[in-house]
Amino acid sequence: MKWVLIVIVCVVVAVSIAIVIESREKPRGYGYPANYEITFKDDVQANASGAAESLDLTFVDLDGKQVAIEDYRGKQNVVLVFTRGFPGFVCPYCSAQTSRLITQQAEFAHRNAAVLVVFPGPKEHVQEFIESSGRQAREKTGSFANVPFPILLDVDFHAVDQLGLRDDLAKPSTYILDRKGELRFAYVGSNSADRPSVKAMLAQLDAIEREPK
Secondary structure (H helix, E strand, O other): OHHHHHHHHHHHHHHHHHHHHHHOOOOOOOOOOOOOOOOOEOOOOOOOOOOHHHHOOEEEEOOOOEEEHHHHOOOOEEEEEEOOOOOOOOOHHHHHHHHHHHHOHHHHHHOOEEEEEEEEOOOOOHHHHHHHHHHHHHHHHOOOOOOOOOEEEEOOOHHHHHOOOEOOOEOOEEEEEOOOOOEEEEEEOOOOOOOEOHHHHHHHHHHHHHOOO
């Protein structure tokens, strides 16, 4: 009888542990089926503001070279996209967004826009992020796709803090500046999935390009 009670107690404990583990919150973006299609907002309005001076930022690229936003002034529009960084896993929304920027690079170039993607925080996992983004881009195009724009580092969160984007690492955010360096669109996501789509970004650039020069 004692042996039976011990077995019953062990089973109950094991089931309880399994339920607790299963009910624990998983990283945001996980738990979807493999064919789940992540979508972003096509119809979106700017929800943030700020002076262009706040975007006079300087980053470091993967080769250690400094890249300043002001370098593009007078030359190109700029689409500055902040990912979340690495919150313990490759953010699926960040890699999905970046993969679409990769596959639609020609559309941005057609609108004379430079795409800059920022990876905040420690850089140890940036290669995992790049590989995930490139893999998704290849799945869309069927061919190998290098990242055709700079991946910029904000290791000490200087830019993130200057723009008030700090979260667990950073809130996903998009800024669009015109050739004059004026801020024309700013969107700060309220959660990991809350981002403008590529279609929405291109619409903002089209509006800029339609203006009299």
